[in-house]
Amino acid sequence: MITIAQLAKKFKVENPKKLSEQDKKDPRLEGRFFHSVKDVSLKCDKGQVLGLLGPNGAGKTTTLRMLSTALKPDSGSIIIDDVDVVNQPIIARKKIGFLSGSTGLYGRLTGRENIQYFGRLNDMSESAINARIDEIADQLDMHTFLDRRSENFSTGMKQKTSIARAVVHSPDVVILDEPTTGLDIMAAKTVIDFIRDLKTKGIPVIFSTHHLDEVTELCDHISVIDHGLTTFDGSLSEFTALSPNLHEAFMLTLHRNQN
Numbered sequence: 534m535i536t537i538a539q540l541a542k543k544f545k546v547e548n549p550k551k552l553s554e555q556d557k558k559d560p561r562l563e564g565r566f567f568h569s570v571k572d573v574s575l576k577c578d579k580g581q582v583l584g585l586l587g588p589n590g591a592g593k594t595t596t597l598r599m600l601s602t603a604l605k606p607d608s609g610s611i612i613i614d615d616v617d618v619v620n621q622p623i624i625a626r627k628k629i630g631f632l633s634g635s636t637g638l639y640g641r642l643t644g645r646e647n648i649q650y651f652g653r654l655n656d657m658s659e660s661a662i663n664a665r666i667d668e669i670a671d672q673l674d675m676h677t678f679l680d681r682r683s684e685n686f687s688t689g690m691k692q693k694t695s696i697a698r699a700v701v702h703s704p705d706v707v708i709l710d711e712p713t714t715g716l717d718i719m720a721a722k723t724v725i726d727f728i729r730d731l732k733t734k735g736i737p738v739i740f741s742t743h744h745l746d747e748v749t750e751l752c753d754h755i756s757v758i759d760h761g762l763t764t765f766d767g768s769l770s771e772f773t774a775l776s777p778n779l780h781e782a783f784m785l786t787l788h789r790n791q792n
């Protein structure tokens with residue numbers, strides 16, 4: 534079970550002139566600080582898939598980076614099972630598989646070597662790593678490119694390798710930042726099937742997306758973040774009860790907590 538409560542994170546703005554036009558007008562900009570995440574709370578039970586929605590710049594990636602221990606929150610709590618992620622990040626990291634939107638692969642290494650490297654970082658034995666790579670490569674349909682250098686991989690090949698790398702150590706929870714963005718229909722389907730398989734194994738998955746169809750296909754639970762605030766956190770049926778039209782339901786969740 535993953536529980537996030539009242540999470541907040543601000544960044545110091547070194548050069549306000551370099552902010553995007555959107556960020557300059559954002560009410561989260563207060564003096565020299567941009568309050569990317571102001572108050573985010575959500576829950577994801579065992580075997581649940583949680584879809585994290587929100588407009589561009591809402592604070593989804595910042596939230597997921599805090600959940601993955603890559604960023605330390607200014608306040609709030611993150612608990613995975615009985616581990617306090619904020620105060621015990623090293624223990625928590627072993628439990629988490631995190632796909633970030635921006636993690637690059639080592640181009641000179643093959644797909645397999647990229648994944649092996651992460652397995653070793655997680656103290657896995659060579660035989661355990663290789664068995665796990667075989668398993669994941671079957672699921673993500675990677676065998677045709679697994680032993681090629683990753684520098685010339687397509688977006689889909691890169692994403693599959695990054696996902697494989699994130700879950701090589703069989704984490705207890707999986708966090709995926711926009712896992713299907715930029716993928717063609719077939720690669721996206723493979724990734725969706727992979728998430729569904731994690732769900733059947735009882736592994737909670739939190740993923741951010743802009744694709745509402747993925748949410749209805751996969752998610753038990755939906756959280757919406759807008760301007761750094763949780764504006765909806767409930768079941769898929771509570772979400773669709775707002776409106777049977779998903780876009781309309783999403784629009785209705787925005788601006789709810791803002792005064």
Ligand SMILES: Nc1ncnc2c1ncn2[C@@H]1O[C@H](COP(=O)(O)OP(=O)(O)OP(=O)(O)O)[C@@H](O)[C@H]1O
Binds near residue numbers: 545587
């Ligand atoms: N290091 C930083 N310094 C200053 N501002 C930041 C920093 N990181 C993120 N932000 C700002 O915080 C806000 C939230 O960013 P974040 O990447 O979490 O949004 P997002 O919901 O993931 O957006 P998208 O859907 O576009 O990926 C944005 O306005 C962004 O410009």
